[in-house]
Amino acid sequence: DTGVSQDPRHKITKRGQNVTFRCDPISEHNRLYWYRQTLGQGPEFLTYFQNEAQLEKSRLLSDRFSAERPKGSFSTLEIQRTEQGDSAMYLCASSLGTGTGVSPLHFGNGTRLTVT
């Protein structure tokens, strides 16, 4: 499968701990997105990279969240001092974008985070 890969698939952590998720996009894709999805809701935008540059971050995103995409390849999403409200499915998506406007997003299987 040469699609978007996310690791781990599941993560259970205690409140207050830090967690880090990894996303490997489709290799030629220059755009990478992180979304969060809670039960009964659609994916909610968190942040967006074009190559290695983080171009947009949701205003709803706490300072405890940080994302990186070194060298414009894989990306990591870190959550510091996790809270129970952080429990969700974290989705990564990538696309091949040229010019303005959104290109079709290719999603990974997600990382399900449970904070106890």
Added chain:
Amino acid sequence: AQRVTQPEKLLSVFKGAPVELKCNYSYSGSPELFWYVQYSRQRLQLLLRHISRESIKGFTADLNKGETSFHLKKPFAQEEDSAMYYCALSGRDDYKLSFGAGTTVTVRA
């Protein structure tokens, strides 16, 4: 601000019956609309986008700017159409998608 509303959480239809999933949006500029689908145990994937004006798996969707709607339709539902469907919106000069809450479709034999 942009907003996508899918008023139906659940939709159940019989095989062979028509199915219509409603999507309404709020956006001040020129929108681009999409439908994404997630089948059981699979990842979220693009079903269709309005600028393509194509039919995918028998589904069509027409952008109605007057009613700010992008409803998804299929004349004869099949059991394999059972899935979660998400309507999504992006601005012409934007790079991200805003998703609705989704509609779960169950097609019964």
